[in-house]
Amino acid sequence: MNALTALTSRVVVCNKRSNILREGDPCETIYLVRTGWACRHTILPDGKRQIISFVIPGDLCNDHGLLSKHMEHCIDTLTPCEIGVISPHQFLDMLNQHPRISRALYWSGLVTEAMLRERIVTLGRRNATQRIAHLFCELLLRLNAAGLAQNHRYELPLTQGDIADTLGLTIVHVNRVIQTMRTMGLIKLKSHVLEISNWDSLTALGKFDLRHVNGLTGNDDRTSTAQQLHWSPWPEGLASVH
Amino acid sequence: MNALTALTSRVVVCNKRSNILREGDPCETIYLVRTGWACRHTILPDGKRQIISFVIPGDLCNDHGLLSKHMEHCIDTLTPCEIGVISPHQFLDMLNQHPRISRALYWSGLVTEAMLRERIVTLGRRNATQRIAHLFCELLLRLNAAGLAQNHRYELPLTQGDIADTLGLTIVHVNRVIQTMRTMGLIKLKSHVLEISNWDSLTALGKFDLRHVNGLTGNDDRTSTAQQLHWSPWPEGLASVH
DNA sequence: CGCTCCCTTGATCCGAGTCAACAATCGTGG
DNA sequence: CCACGATTGTTGACTCGGATCAAGGGAGCG
Structure with a gap:
């Protein structure tokens, strides 16, 4: 993703x-979060908020935005953020000239979609404890992949309200579950730093399954067919693949 | 999508x-559902099922499967299905030779992702009644777009158990809510045919918001930037755009 | 120093889950 | 065409996970 950073004018x-972006905003410009956290979310008519996903350093706010004229949901910062701005022209040029980045981007889109599906499973069929355990485990893997976590420990700038709005729970209940996890010695969470003290127990509690975040772990086993066929997902045709 | 149908060998x-496809299955081959319904789903270790999305006639089971070596979830039929089989080579050739279909496919991918996000909102922040009302409305629009619904009436091959597993509810509760909707005169549902008798009331009940399924309604206002820039999302570079 | 978020905890309530029994429908084979 | 078993739908009684309401306590910040 460093090549992307270089692009930001x-x-x-x-x-x-x-x-950052509001529902209905035009979205020609590409925004790359360089530092800080943001989140996609929707506000329902009755004022309830549902956080859809988190945007962490290295992520684009609107990568496929090029095909949509308007945003369908909001993106807000959670922490102070440095956001790189990329013009559509620069972005498309990059797609054409750097097939490897193109593929990485497309790939990350697939990972994103897999995470959305997994969130659906979480919201549909897991209880509060499993949801929270699952979220903490998923974030560890993701931040690890981004180099933002060391030995089961990472900065978690979410309030308990944010967690509640992510997992379809209330603040009060999130608080109670976290308290329990603390007293069980599974996690330490203090001043926005989370440490997973007992990974095995926490994954067991959350029925956390590594398969669904495979794309994050580095040891993925995919991309065969497309590569065999010298096919590039994005570019214009100017890009020579591999 | 007719051009796709023509491709099926x-x-x-x-x-x-x-x-149709099981978690972990290789997925080089592209499957196009020609008739019938299928669904993506996951089975959790404790046996619970979460349905992630429905696959209806004209949909691909694994459109971006080309970049993934293995399926991350299962796809099962709900009704008898006729499924067209497309080889990866044929598919890629098509992408190169028919940029319009390519774009339509990419577009449908965006719509799919929007539906996943909307499902997350549903599961996170809507109650049982809203969830079911929302599902019925969403399916009407989607089937309408596929030419499979006429005047607020369509074939709904789901059992109440399927609906429960889609919306994170239990069969019993789904049944009670549907009963209420029937007695309120909002819907008629009998032998797998659903008729929405009172669209306005049902959308109001489900807080159903047309914005999020815009891609289905035909009157979308998107694809400007990319088109202005003569950019095609998928192809190899052999494709000349528009 | 005083505000304003955010966290924490208790008491109570309710939407949805669980358990259980039975009716209706469907499909299949005799 | 009917009989039988297996799904699916329906309803009631009861339970429970998580929501709601309410009140303090802490921590960051202008």
């Missing part, structure tokens, strides 16, 4: 808890 | 409630 600094 | 007929 300018960097915008956003305050904590501020709005 | 052979057609497989599957029984009702049979397995």
Whole structure:
């Protein structure tokens, strides 16, 4: 993703808890989060919020935005963020000239979709404890892949309200479950740093299954057919594959 | 999608409630559902099932499967299905030679992702009544777009158990909610045919918001930037755009 | 120093789950 | 065409996980 960083013509600094993109906003410009966390979310008519996914350093806010004229959901920062701005022209040029990045981007789109599906499973069929355990495990893997976690420990800038709105729970209940996890010695969570003290127990508690985040672990076994066929998912045709 | 149909070298007929693709299966081959319904789902270790999405006539079972070596979830038929089989070579050739279909496919991928996000909102922040109302409305629009519904009426081959596993509810509760909707005169549901008798009330009940299924309604306002830039999402580079 | 979020805990309530029994429908083979 | 077993739908009684309401306590910050 460093090549993407190089592309950013300018960097915008956003305050904590501020709005990057609002539902209905035009989205020609590509935004790359360089530091900080953001989240996609929807506000329902009755004021309830559902967080759909998190955007962490290295992620694009609207990677396939090029085909959509308008945003379908909001993106807000959770922490102060540095956001790189990429013009559509630059972005498309990059796609054409750097097939490897193109493929990495497409790949990350697939991982994103897999995470959305897994979230659906979580919300549909797991209880509060499993949901929270699952989220903590998933974030560890993801942040690990981004180099933002060391030995089962990472910065977690979410409030308990954010966690509640991610997992379809209430603040109060999230708090109680986290308390239990603390007293069980599974996690330490203090001033927005999470440490998973007992990975095995936590994964067991959350029925966390590594298969679904395979794309994050590095030891994925995919991309055969397309590569065999010298096929590139994105580019214009100017790109020579492999 | 007719051009896709033409591509299918052979057609497989599957029984009702049979397995098309299993988690971990290799997925080089592309499967196009020509008639019948199928669903993506996951079975959890404790035996619970979560249905992730429905596959209806015209949909591909594994469109971006070309980049994944293995399936990450199962696909089962819900009704008897005729499934067209497309080899990866044929598929890629098509992508190169028919940029319009390519774009339509990419577009449908975006719509799919939007539906996944909307399902997350449903599961996270809507109650049982809203979930069911929402599902019925969403399916009407989707089937309408596929020409499979006429005046607020369509074939719904789901059992109440399927609906429960889609919406994170139990069979019993789904049944009670549907009963209520019937007695309120909102819907008629009998021998797998659903009629929405009172669209306005049902959408109000489900807080159903047309924005999120915009891609289905035909009057979408997207694809500007990419088209202006003569950019095609998929192809090899052999494709000349528009 | 005082506000404003955020976290924490208790008491109570309710939407949806569980358990159980039975009716209706469907499909299949005799 | 009917009989039988197997799904699917329906309803009631009861339970429970998580929501709601309410009240303090802490921590960051201007």
